[in-house]
Amino acid sequence: MGSSLGSLVCVAVAAVFGDAPLQSPQSRAEALEAARAARAAALVPYAPTTPEAILFAIEDRYLFERMLNAPRGLFARLGGLPTGSGLAGGPAGRYSTHTVSATITSAASLQRAWEIAAALEFPTLADDHVFIALHGRKRELPLEDFSGLGPDAEDSDRTSYRYRDLLVDVTAGVSPIDSLTVAGSFGRLQPAVGPRGGPAGGRAGVPSIETRFDDDSAPGLDQQPAFDRFGLAVRVDATDESLGSRTGSRLDVAWRRYVDRDLDTYSFDHWILDGRQYVPILTGARTLAVRARFEHLAPAAGATVPFYLRPTLGGPDSIRGLRSYRFRDRTLALLQAEYRWPVNAFLGGVFFYDAGTVADGPSRLTLRSFTHDFGLGLRMGFLSQSFLRAEVAFGGTDGTALVLRFGDVF
Amino acid sequence: MSSERPRAKRRRLALALAAGLGATVVAAADQAPGPRFYPDDPIPVDHDRTQDASGVRPQDLSETYDFLEHTFVARGDRARIRAVNVNTVDEVPDSSWFTNRIGRRPMSVAEIVRGPDRVDRLEAPEWVIVAGKGPAGFQPGFRAVDPRRPDELFQFEVDLEDHADLASGAELIGTTFYHAIGYHVVDTYLVNVHPSQLRIGETATIRDASGRRRFAQGDLDEVIRLAAKNPDGSIRMSAGRFVEGRPIGNFRYHGTRPDDPNDIHPHEHRRELRGNRVFCAWLNHDDSRALNTLEMLVTADGRQFVRHYMFDFGSILGSSPERWWSGHAYLYEPDSTLRGLRTLGIWIPPWRTMIDPRRQSPAVGRFDAASFDPPAWRPEYPNPAFDNMRADDAFWAARIVNRFTDDAIRAVVAKAAYREAEAARVIADALITRRDRIARTWLTGVNPIVDPQLSADGRWSFANAAVDAGVATPAAEYRLTWSRFDNATGVPVGPTEETRAATLDGRAPTSILNGSEFVALTVRSIHPDHPVWQAPVHIHFRRTASGWDTVGLEREVVEGDGAQKRNPIAP
Numbered sequence: 008m009g010s011s012l013g014s015l016v017c018v019a020v021a022a023v024f025g026d027a028p029l030q031s032p033q034s035r036a037e038a039l040e041a042a043r044a045a046r047a048a049a050l051v052p053y054a055p056t057t058p059e060a061i062l063f064a065i066e067d068r069y070l071f072e073r074m075l076n077a078p079r080g081l082f083a084r085l086g087g088l089p090t091g092s093g094l095a096g097g098p099a100g101r102y103s104t105h106t107v108s109a110t111i112t113s114a115a116s117l118q119r120a121w122e123i124a125a126a127l128e129f130p131t132l133a134d135d136h137v138f139i140a141l142h143g144r145k146r147e148l149p150l151e152d153f154s155g156l157g158p159d160a161e162d163s164d165r166t167s168y169r170y171r172d173l174l175v176d177v178t179a180g181v182s183p184i185d186s187l188t189v190a191g192s193f194g195r196l197q198p199a200v201g202p203r204g205g206p207a208g209g210r211a212g213v214p215s216i217e218t219r220f221d222d223d224s225a226p227g228l229d230q231q232p233a234f235d236r237f238g239l240a241v242r243v244d245a246t247d248e249s250l251g252s253r254t255g256s257r258l259d260v261a262w263r264r265y266v267d268r269d270l271d272t273y274s275f276d277h278w279i280l281d282g283r284q285y286v287p288i289l290t291g292a293r294t295l296a297v298r299a300r301f302e303h304l305a306p307a308a309g310a311t312v313p314f315y316l317r318p319t320l321g322g323p324d325s326i327r328g329l330r331s332y333r334f335r336d337r338t339l340a341l342l343q344a345e346y347r348w349p350v351n352a353f354l355g356g357v358f359f360y361d362a363g364t365v366a367d368g369p370s371r372l373t374l375r376s377f378t379h380d381f382g383l384g385l386r387m388g389f390l391s392q393s394f395l396r397a398e399v400a401f402g403g404t405d406g407t408a409l410v411l412r413f414g415d416v417f
Numbered sequence: 418m419s420s421e422r423p424r425a426k427r428r429r430l431a432l433a434l435a436a437g438l439g440a441t442v443v444a445a446a447d448q449a450p451g452p453r454f455y456p457d458d459p460i461p462v463d464h465d466r467t468q469d470a471s472g473v474r475p476q477d478l479s480e481t482y483d484f485l486e487h488t489f490v491a492r493g494d495r496a497r498i499r500a501v502n503v504n505t506v507d508e509v510p511d512s513s514w515f516t517n518r519i520g521r522r523p524m525s526v527a528e529i530v531r532g533p534d535r536v537d538r539l540e541a542p543e544w545v546i547v548a549g550k551g552p553a554g555f556q557p558g559f560r561a562v563d564p565r566r567p568d569e570l571f572q573f574e575v576d577l578e579d580h581a582d583l584a585s586g587a588e589l590i591g592t593t594f595y596h597a598i599g600y601h602v603v604d605t606y607l608v609n610v611h612p613s614q615l616r617i618g619e620t621a622t623i624r625d626a627s628g629r630r631r632f633a634q635g636d637l638d639e640v641i642r643l644a645a646k647n648p649d650g651s652i653r654m655s656a657g658r659f660v661e662g663r664p665i666g667n668f669r670y671h672g673t674r675p676d677d678p679n680d681i682h683p684h685e686h687r688r689e690l691r692g693n694r695v696f697c698a699w700l701n702h703d704d705s706r707a708l709n710t711l712e713m714l715v716t717a718d719g720r721q722f723v724r725h726y727m728f729d730f731g732s733i734l735g736s737s738p739e740r741w742w743s744g745h746a747y748l749y750e751p752d753s754t755l756r757g758l759r760t761l762g763i764w765i766p767p768w769r770t771m772i773d774p775r776r777q778s779p780a781v782g783r784f785d786a787a788s789f790d791p792p793a794w795r796p797e798y799p800n801p802a803f804d805n806m807r808a809d810d811a812f813w814a815a816r817i818v819n820r821f822t823d824d825a826i827r828a829v830v831a832k833a834a835y836r837e838a839e840a841a842r843v844i845a846d847a848l849i850t851r852r853d854r855i856a857r858t859w860l861t862g863v864n865p866i867v868d869p870q871l872s873a874d875g876r877w878s879f880a881n882a883a884v885d886a887g888v889a890t891p892a893a894e895y896r897l898t899w900s901r902f903d904n905a906t907g908v909p910v911g912p913t914e915e916t917r918a919a920t921l922d923g924r925a926p927t928s929i930l931n932g933s934e935f936v937a938l939t940v941r942s943i944h945p946d947h948p949v950w951q952a953p954v955h956i957h958f959r960r961t962a963s964g965w966d967t968v969g970l971e972r973e974v975v976e977g978d979g980a981q982k983r984n985p986i987a988p
Contacts, residue, residue, distance in 0.1 A: 105635020
């Protein structure tokens with residue numbers, strides 16, 4: 008608007024100092040008209056500043072959506088690889104309508120982790136009550152961590168291994184009411200495990216897995232079969248995220264059977280129970296969020312569960328004070344609590360407490376084996392949705408931990 | 418308290434301009450050389466369409482830039498000056514911006530409720546969708562026409578499933594009040610449309626991240642899926658008309674439009690934009706920003722000019738319940754952010770816990786009276802015109818708000834046809850209480866003398882707007898200073914006479930009146946509870962054939978007048 012100010016100055020100067028057109032108006036209307044006539048001689052088109060023009064173009068052309076999550080055409084995939092894979096990205100493409108979406112994405116990281124994934128989805132069948140999806144992926148994670156099984160695994164035993172898999176899954180689900188979803192799936196998983204890969208030398212001071220573990224201490228290290236897998240999952244979601252403070256509860260129950268197709272050694276059932284409760288307090292000015300997660304992998308008779316498919320504990324989404332994948336075993340228990348307070352529309356604070364453990368079966372879970380941490384952090388986003396979080400965790404066995412992560416914890 | 422005379426102010430303005438400062442570049446025409454009062458003062462109409470504006474080009478507005486610009490930079494001129502577009506009796510003349518309605522004449526409840534509507538009911542057996550709604554706003558919708566009247570285009574917006582009646586009710590209420598107040602608004606209707614009445618036009622398009630493409634059945638299905646439905650499957654929508662003219666963008670709340678020859682008053686110094694803060698506070702129109710304005714290039718009498726609209730009221734009345742800061746805080750405020758961080762969340766603003774949308778009807782948003790503190794009310798981010806609002810601007814607006822009776826307020830809320838009677842009651846009660854709080858705050862923030870008159874036989878009278886509104890007791894005394902006035906030089910001349918009165922009328926000194934063409938009167942009101950009332954009101958009378966006309970009224974305001982609590986970002 009600088010130009011407008013300039014033109015107004017001209018008008019005002021002319022008015023005050025008596026240029027010809029304004030010299031002696033005989034009425035208020037004449038004076039105003041004279042001022043407008045003077046302005047008419049000095050009009051300029053509106054010229055947005057460069058930042059304004061850029062921001063308008065981004066909004067008007069949906070550039071962020073087009074670049075990062077385009078409904079049609081090419082876009083860039085950012086992230087999406089498991090924790091510890093490093094910053095990843097790659098090209099992607101999609102064609103979607105309201106009834107079908109076909110997507111191919113890829114991502115690679117500096118640690119040489121990579122993934123190619125494809126999805127064919129029908130998300131709105133039967134008036135939005137039924138969905139069917141076909142997912143496939145091939146990926147390699149060259150530097151996965153393994154420190155041994157059980158809650159007593161020593162950090163000094165930390166090793167790395169390479170994990171590859173090829174996965175194809177078909178999922179179909181029904182959502183008879185908004186708060187209930189029931190889904191079933193079947194598919195095939197072809198994993199492969201080997202010595203660590205990645206950049207030369209891997210992680211400094213972290214040897215390859217075969218130097219410290221064998222097939223007894225890391226079941227499945229020597230041979231990896233293909234798995235047929237199928238299962239059912241139920242979600243009851245009564246959370247209400249439309250209000251400023253999240254409220255309500257969510258419960259997930261899932262079961263999936265893995266059938267060893269090649270070795271008849273590693274078949275198992277995977278059970279997951281995950282409950283979350285959001286309690287608004289002080290009329291929603293604060294939120295107490297609690298999560299409890301229990302996972303158990305039950306081997307078929309005479310079988311065992313491969314180490315690389317066992318649930319892990321530690322990292323930004325579980326025990327934040329622990330390194331990612333610090334513990335793993337057949338059974339996992341995790342408790343998390345957060346006290347959240349919004350600071351402004353874009354920023355919130357949080358106090359958190361995490362506790363969890365792993366064990367070789369539910370009967371071996373003990374309170375003594377639980378690892379705890381606590382900490383505080385900031386959440387950046389809008390309304391109740393976090394885009395980025397920065398946290399510092401204390402009390403974990405690995406000392407003070409800093410977390411910088413996209414997205415929420417739970 | 419300033420005792421500077423208007424003429425001296427004018428000289429100072431001239432000096433400032435000569436020095437190239439430009440900071441007080443306002444009221445260009447008002448400050449032109451010539452008499453203080455022209456024969457046509459006070460003008461009831463500013464004919465701001467005298468210059469052909471056909472050269473105006475559409476302007477784009479970035480929502481993000483607008484937020485960043487106003488949040489981190491104090492845009493516009495921030496001089497604490499009187500609004501520049503008021504006439505000589507401190508009123509807003511009609512213009513392409515504003516048409517005095519309830520502020521100038523009585524309006525019946527029926528007239529208020531009818532608002533800008535051109536038809537009693539908007540109905541059609543079929544609506545043909547011609548375009549998607551576009552990305553702006555929270556509510557899903559589309560653009561459609563009645564095929565019997567294909568030239569009349571409407572934008573339809575639905576209420577979200579969890580909040581039936583919420584946004585559409587707000588849209589109706591906001592449109593109706595803003596029309597009665599005096600702003601240009603588009604006529605908007607409530608309609609109940611069954612999905613079977615909707616047909617997608619053959620050429621209908623929508624623009625999204627895929628680019629412009631054909632409006633598909635899936636697009637309509639998505640709108641219907643998100644919408645709150647009536648028991649019979651129909652959907653309640655608001656339908657706003659696309660008004661005549663060519664859309665050329667939005668107006669900013671600062672500066673002027675550089676390609677509009679008629680736009681000579683900086684927007685941040687326009688009274689109807691400054692005073693809009695009061696109306697927005699009343700209705701909790703926290704989304705009052707440039708993006709929710711509209712400028713149309715219209716043709717009349719063979720000439721084109723720009724008409725300025727207020728637009729999109731769907732988010733007033735706290736209709737985005739998840740926005741917990743609505744009306745109480747900017748999206749970003751450095752002070753409260755630091756305090757929130759420093760106290761690790763222990764500090765909670767008092768207003769934060771005073772309303773809980775979950776405990777009330779889903780048709781009611783974050784809208785209450787208990788937490789309403791008029792001077793502390795805030796839009797989502799700073800607005801230069803709102804920041805410039807002085808006590809005299811707020812007084813002007815508060816008088817308008819106070820003219821809405823309880824019956825009128827309840828009738829306007831009834832127009833929104835809330836299906837839950839309790840929702841209508843809660844909203845109307847809150848509006849009434851907020852109106853009263855506005856009156857108590859802003860009718861008493863200046864010396865509230867209004868409607869001064871001087872009769873042919875020398876009897877003067879005026880009214881006290883605060884007393885008339887029932888928000889203050891009568892002043893203990895009025896101190897009047899009379900003098901003759903030289904209209905050519907703009908200063909009082911000759912001796913002054915001071916009189917005192919305990920009532921609102923009396924007799925003017927004949928020594929001043931006799932032989933005078935203009936008379937200047939300064940009124941100070943003495944009230945123990947309202948010391949700001951001692952700030953003078955300057956009144957000027959002009960002799961006419963039949964007596965005296967009031968040609969001038971200006972209120973002095975006290976610096977730091979408390980009209981609004983400090984904008985933490987403003988300089």
